[in-house]
Amino acid sequence: MRSGLLRWINERWPLSPFARLALEEEMSGGSSYAYVFGSAALILFMLQVVTGIWQLFYYVPTLGQGYNSLNYLRTEVPFGWLVHGLHYWGANAMVVCVMLHLSQVYIWGAYKRPHELQWITGVFLFLLTMAMSLTGGALPWDKRSYWLVEVASSAAGTIPVVGETLKRIMLGGGVIGQLTLSRFFVLHVAVASGLLLTLAAVHLVALRKVGNAGPWDDGQRKNTGPFWPDQVFKDGLFSAFVILLLVALSIYAPPPFAGMADPLDASYIPKPEWNFLFLYQALKYFPGKLEVIATLGIPLIGTIVLLLPPFVDDSVERRPRKRPAAMAGWVIAVTLFITLTLAGAYSQPEGFAAPQTSQSTPSTSAALSPSADEKAGSGLFKSQECAACHSIGGIGGTFGPDLSGEGTKGRSGQWLADQLHNPKAHNPSSEMPSFAALSKEQIGQLVAFLLGLKEEAPAPASTGLAPSAAAGGQTQSAPAVTGPHGEPGIAVTIIGSPDHGAVLFEDSCASCHGPRGTEMVSNPGSTHGKVPPLNPINRDLFSPDPKTFVGQIDLFLQHGSRPEGPNPRLSMPPFGDTHSLTQQQIADIEAYILNLNGVNRATIHHPGIDPDLFFIIAAFAFSLIVINLWGWWWFNRLGKRKGKEAGE
Amino acid sequence: MEETGIVTDDDNGSGRRRFLIWATGILVSFSGMIVGIPLIGSIIGSSFRTAKTNWITVGDVGALPIGQPVNLKVVDNNVDAYVREPVIRHLWAVKHSNADVTVLSPICTHLGCQFNWNPASGHFECPCHGSIYAADGTVLGGPAPRRLDTLPTRIENGRLFVEWKQFRSGTSDKVPA
Numbered sequence: 001m002r003s004g005l006l007r008w009i010n011e012r013w014p015l016s017p018f019a020r021l022a023l024e025e026e027m028s029g030g031s032s033y034a035y036v037f038g039s040a041a042l043i044l045f046m047l048q049v050v051t052g053i054w055q056l057f058y059y060v061p062t063l064g065q066g067y068n069s070l071n072y073l074r075t076e077v078p079f080g081w082l083v084h085g086l087h088y089w090g091a092n093a094m095v096v097c098v099m100l101h102l103s104q105v106y107i108w109g110a111y112k113r114p115h116e117l118q119w120i121t122g123v124f125l126f127l128l129t130m131a132m133s134l135t136g137g138a139l140p141w142d143k144r145s146y147w148l149v150e151v152a153s154s155a156a157g158t159i160p161v162v163g164e165t166l167k168r169i170m171l172g173g174g175v176i177g178q179l180t181l182s183r184f185f186v187l188h189v190a191v192a193s194g195l196l197l198t199l200a201a202v203h204l205v206a207l208r209k210v211g212n213a214g215p216w217d218d219g220q221r222k223n224t225g226p227f228w229p230d231q232v233f234k235d236g237l238f239s240a241f242v243i244l245l246l247v248a249l250s251i252y253a254p255p256p257f258a259g260m261a262d263p264l265d266a267s268y269i270p271k272p273e274w275n276f277l278f279l280y281q282a283l284k285y286f287p288g289k290l291e292v293i294a295t296l297g298i299p300l301i302g303t304i305v306l307l308l309p310p311f312v313d314d315s316v317e318r319r320p321r322k323r324p325a326a327m328a329g330w331v332i333a334v335t336l337f338i339t340l341t342l343a344g345a346y347s348q349p350e351g352f353a354a355p356q357t358s359q360s361t362p363s364t365s366a367a368l369s370p371s372a373d374e375k376a377g378s379g380l381f382k383s384q385e386c387a388a389c390h391s392i393g394g395i396g397g398t399f400g401p402d403l404s405g406e407g408t409k410g411r412s413g414q415w416l417a418d419q420l421h422n423p424k425a426h427n428p429s430s431e432m433p434s435f436a437a438l439s440k441e442q443i444g445q446l447v448a449f450l451l452g453l454k455e456e457a458p459a460p461a462s463t464g465l466a467p468s469a470a471a472g473g474q475t476q477s478a479p480a481v482t483g484p485h486g487e488p489g490i491a492v493t494i495i496g497s498p499d500h501g502a503v504l505f506e507d508s509c510a511s512c513h514g515p516r517g518t519e520m521v522s523n524p525g526s527t528h529g530k531v532p533p534l535n536p537i538n539r540d541l542f543s544p545d546p547k548t549f550v551g552q553i554d555l556f557l558q559h560g561s562r563p564e565g566p567n568p569r570l571s572m573p574p575f576g577d578t579h580s581l582t583q584q585q586i587a588d589i590e591a592y593i594l595n596l597n598g599v600n601r602a603t604i605h606h607p608g609i610d611p612d613l614f615f616i617i618a619a620f621a622f623s624l625i626v627i628n629l630w631g632w633w634w635f636n637r638l639g640k641r642k643g644k645e646a647g648e
Numbered sequence: 649m650e651e652t653g654i655v656t657d658d659d660n661g662s663g664r665r666r667f668l669i670w671a672t673g674i675l676v677s678f679s680g681m682i683v684g685i686p687l688i689g690s691i692i693g694s695s696f697r698t699a700k701t702n703w704i705t706v707g708d709v710g711a712l713p714i715g716q717p718v719n720l721k722v723v724d725n726n727v728d729a730y731v732r733e734p735v736i737r738h739l740w741a742v743k744h745s746n747a748d749v750t751v752l753s754p755i756c757t758h759l760g761c762q763f764n765w766n767p768a769s770g771h772f773e774c775p776c777h778g779s780i781y782a783a784d785g786t787v788l789g790g791p792a793p794r795r796l797d798t799l800p801t802r803i804e805n806g807r808l809f810v811e812w813k814q815f816r817s818g819t820s821d822k823v824p825a
Contacts, residue, residue, distance in 0.1 A: 047683065054687055058694075058729075065730060072730035078693030079686035086683070229668035236675040243679050487705060487725065493732045608689045618682050625678055629671045636663065 021208055023228035028214030030225025031234055034108070035212070037101035039235035040242055041129075042200065044094040047243070048132075049197075051087040052189065059139070061185035063178050066141035067260040071495045071602070078608030085250025086243075091133055093242060095275050098129045106309065106330055109318030110213035116310040118210070121203040123306045128196045133275055135188035141181060143500065146261035147270035149176055149184065151280075155295035176263070216318035237626075244622050251611040257591070257602045259497030262584035267503055274345070278337050281344035305333075377449025380442055384435060387511050388521070391573060392453060395508065395580050399569040400432060406453040416447045484555035489576045492547070492554045494587035495602050501592025504585050509534075512570055517596055526565035535596040546601045550590050557586050702726065704737070706751075706808040712743040717752075717765050717772070717783055724812050737812060739799065740765070740772070742783055746803075751810050752785050753797040760817040763796075772796065793820045 009015050058073040058080070060066060073080040102122060105111055111119035134152065138145045153176070157167035172179025214221040225231075262268070272280045279298060286294040313326060320327050381387065387396035390403045406416075415426075420443050423430035435443070505517070512521050517534030532538055543549040555561075560574030575581040581589070591601035604611075704724045712718055720739045725732060740752040752772075756763045761776035771788060772781040779790030786795050800811040814825040 050683070050687065054690060057691065068730040073690075076694070076697075076729075077690050079689040080694075082686040083690050086686075229665065229672050233668045233672045233675070236672045236679075240675045240679045243682055247682060490732070493727070493730075606693060608686065608693055621678060625674055629674070633667065636667065 023232070025208065025211065025227035026224040027212050027227050027231060028221040028224055029212075030223055031227070031231035032215075033234055033238070034104055035231065036235050036238040037097045037104055039231075040239050041094055041097040041101055042204075043235070043239045044090050044097060044242070045196065045200065047090050047246075048087060048094060049193070051083050051090065052193070054083050055087060056189070061139065061181050063141065063181060063261070066139065066181060068493060068495075070140050071257065075495070075602055075604050076606055078606045081254065081604050081607065081611070082247070082250055082614070085254055086246050088255040089246045089249040089253075091136060092274075093246060095129055095133055097242075098126050102126055102306075103330070103334070105213075107320055107327070108213060108216050109320070109323065109326075111310045112213075112313070112316065112318065113310070114210045115206075115213055118203060118206045119310050120307060121199050121206065123303070125196065125199050125203060126306070127303065128192055128199065130275065131192045132188060132196065133273065135184045135192060137273060138181065138184035139188060140258070141261045142258035143261055143265070143268045143497065144258045144270065146176065146263065147268070148272065149180055151270075151272070153180075155283075158292045158295045160292065213318075216320065240622065240625075244618055247618055248615055251615050256499075257495050257497055259500050259588045259591075260494050260584040262582055264582050265500075265585055267507065268500060269503075271344070274341060277344035278340035281340040281347065284347075371448065373445045373448035374452045376442075377445035377447070377452075380438070380446050381449060382511065384438070384446075385511060388570065389432070393578065393580050395573045395575070395578075397512075397570045403450065403453055407451045408454055411450075413447045413451065416450050417443050420446060484559045484561040484572070486555060486559040488551050488554040489558040489586065490583040491557070491576070491586035491590060492550050494584060496584070496587030496589070496591035498588070498591040498595040498601065501588035501590070501595075504581070504589050505592055508575070508581060509589065512572075517593065521570070523563065523568055523570045526563040526568035526570075528563065528565070531563075531570055534593055537593065537597050542597060542599075544599060546594055546599050546603050549594055549597075549599055550601065553590060553593060554586070557581070557590065701811050701813055703802070703809045703811050706739070706741070706810055709743065709746050709749060709803055709806050709808045712741060712749065712808075714743050714745070715783070717742045719754075719765070720751075722810070738762070739810060740796075741808075746806065749801055749803065749808055750784065751799045751801050751808075753799055753813070753815065755797070755814070755817065756792065757794045757796060757815075757817055758790070758792045793818060794822065797822055 006016065055070070055073060058069055058077060060069045070084065074084050075081070077083075105119065105122065134148070137148045149171075153167045153170045156170050157163045159166060168174060170180070170183065171177070172183050259268075271277070279294065282298055283291065283294040286292075309326070313323075315323075317323060381392075386403075389397045389400035391397060392402070392404050396403075411419075418425050419432075420435045420438070422434055422436065423432040424434075435446075438446070506515065509517070512531045513519075513534050514521055514531075517537075520530040520533055523529060523531045536542075537553070541549070541552040543552065554576075556572050558574065558576030560577065561572040562568060563571065573580070576583070576586060594601045608614075609617075702724055704722050706720055706722050717740050720741050722737055722739060723734045724737045726735045738754045740754055742750045742752070744750070754762050756774040756776065756779055758774065758777055758779050761774050763772045763774040763779070763781070765771075766773045770783065772783070772785075774780075774790065774792070777791050779792035780788040781792065781796050782788055785798065797813075797815045799813060802809040802811075816823045816825050
């Protein structure tokens with residue numbers, strides 16, 4: 001029956017010859033666990049193709065929806081978290097396996113004649129794997145993606161003569177935009193992956209043509225063993241283990257939610273994925289004009305060095321002990337890679353050490369970059385808690401006048417310095433505290449900062465739905481409508497990054513709500529007398545369901561709110577309406593507030609199977625299989641030995 | 649042996665061989681299940697999601713005239729999977745008091761045309777097949793199989809909210825579409 005069907009097919013299509021080409025091979029030296037990395041890389045690539053295609057059922061490569069569509073897959077689609085997790089960790093595992101495979105082949109001397117072509121295709125497969133890792137990183141269109149595209153294109157831009165053109169081609173224009181994302185998308189899902197597939201086929205056919213190189217020891221090569229099923233079993237065992245590992249990583253170390261890409265957010269501190277950290281670190285040693293050495297030189301020289309071995313080393317000697325120079329080269333390369341990677345991982349990103357404070361001083365310097373004095377003044381404005389009484393660009397208290405346009409009021413520097421030294425000089429009943437304790441220099445910095453404030457005070461929220469929300473003294477007599485009004489903003493549909501939200505919170509919210517939202521800042525003139533804490537948050541706003549929870553607090557962030565009371569000194573500023581925070585930033589802050597209250601913004605709503613349970617079942621099944629196979633094997637061997645002994 | 653090419657039985661160590669083939673099969677099936685179940689589950693599972701209805705904020709109840717049907721243009725922040733797009737919807741609202749507003753779906757129950765208010769006659773009139781309804785939505789004439797569909801409403805702090813829903817046309821019962 002089976003052979004009948006096979007014959008029927010074979011008469012019409014060469015199935016058996018194909019199967020024979022794939023599986024029938026006498027391996028010199030027999031099968032070995034040392035060879036499993038190559039086949040694991042192949043199996044991981046197949047896994048990437050399948051999970052990649054699966055993600056395309058949900059993902060769309062657009063600036064507005066790319067991030068949301070991926071997160072829809074991750075939180076709303078049954079098993080979506082696993083499909084994405086397998087792809088994310090599979091990519092990393094594939095890079096690792098390709099590196100290990102390359103190392104194994106090198107140490108075994110298996111690149112030597114007649115395996116040169118295999119080595120060369122192998123090096124390009126490695127480069128393509130890195131390219132897949134790079135282009136894939138752009139697709140989630142989160143903050144890491146944006147930065148990655150920025151750095152990759154700037155690196156291309158440093159290349160002499162053609163750099164600018166290359167950069168434009170890469171971005172699809174002068175700046176990062178929709179066409180950029182489309183380009184990375186097509187490179188990832190069609191071009192680089194297509195090349196990888198084709199080259200892998202060439203690589204494998206070459207393996208069948210010239211056979212495996214086998215052990216480095218001449219004597220051991222004489223014993224041969226079949227590829228099928230001996231080597232396939234070892235490959236299968238290792239790959240099953242790797243897949244189980246990927247499942248565990250997807251569950252216990254899921255890819256982060258890094259927050260939607262946001263060109264306006266300068267407070268994000270970026271770092272590349274681990275496999276590009278060495279380049280990132282190397283870049284730091286070549287500042288200014290030398291940069292091109294790192295951006296173009298290192299990858300180029302690295303590739304050439306990788307391609308050289310079969311050509312410079314034409315001896316037939318394969319034992320590592322007899323190839324000290326080759327081995328030293330390998331040790332140096334690996335040490336360099338690991339050292340640079342670790343240095344990169346533990347380093348502070350340059351120029352980003354102090355998160356920018358653009359949030360609390362919006363567009364004070366849209367045209368001119370602020371002087372050092374102004375910057376220092378901006379810092380003092382925060383550290384001296386001026387914002388508790390004064391708002392700038394819609395952020396801050398309403399007890400004192402809005403200072404958004406202080407630089408346009410015609411106040412002299414001396415007048416402002418006097419105001420800070422002794423507010424009663426200008427208004428005997430002034431309620432502003434004296435800041436005479438500040439040094440002359442600090443007062444100078446504050447004055448420089450105040451003179452630089454040229455913005456119009458933000459118009460009251462234009463929706464007309466939040467009459468009392470706008471900051472500024474003039475609205476204090478408005479009827480005391482309390483609580484926020486209006487529609488939730490776009491931010492509620494974005495799954496933000498709690499980590500980045502924490503940074504933004506300290507910048508924009510902590511002055512009123514206290515560090516980590518715990519401290520009660522006093523708010524004279526309001527019924528409660530204090531600004532409400534956010535950690536723990538008011539039970540009326542709390543909900544264990546992240547979408548409900550986020551919808552409740554979003555109204556406050558978008559439209560602001562004036563607390564109950566005759567004349568509250570502090571009101572919640574309308575961050576969304578005044579655009580003092582972008583929707584992406586608001587989403588990040590909201591994710592952080594949810595986190596403070598023990599709710600995960602990225603809760604998986606439809607897991608399919610509970611992740612923990614899935615892992616337990618998979619791990620249990622795997623252990624059962626391995627134990628049984630091992631037991632079976634062991635008994636068989638024992639039986640055979642007994643039989644032999646009995647025969648003797 | 650010739651045909652399959654794979655099953656080349658060498659007598660020595662064929663027990664070991666059979667064992668390895670079995671073991672490989674089991675391991676591959678294991679990997680296949682671990683990956684296959686999520687892949688199939690993700691496609692099937694997402695096909696059975698329920699359509700969500702959405703509460704639309706209409707605005708202040710106080711602004712509506714009493715007893716007079718008004719055509720409201722409201723923005724429904726429609727969410728379809730991960731795409732949130734505002735859709736403009738037309739609704740008919742009749743206020744009885746500040747605490748009681750009837751909101752009517754703008755879709756004629758006969759064949760789904762959009763009807764109009766005729767201030768002269770004081771009726772809703774459908775231009776397609778001449779169905780006529782009173783201001784409260786009851787059928788006065790024409791082929792309409794049932795009264796106009798009312799939509800769920802909620803009034804909070806003087807503000808009106810409506811839940812957008814669609815119903816099948818042509819049936820005498822109000823059946824959600």
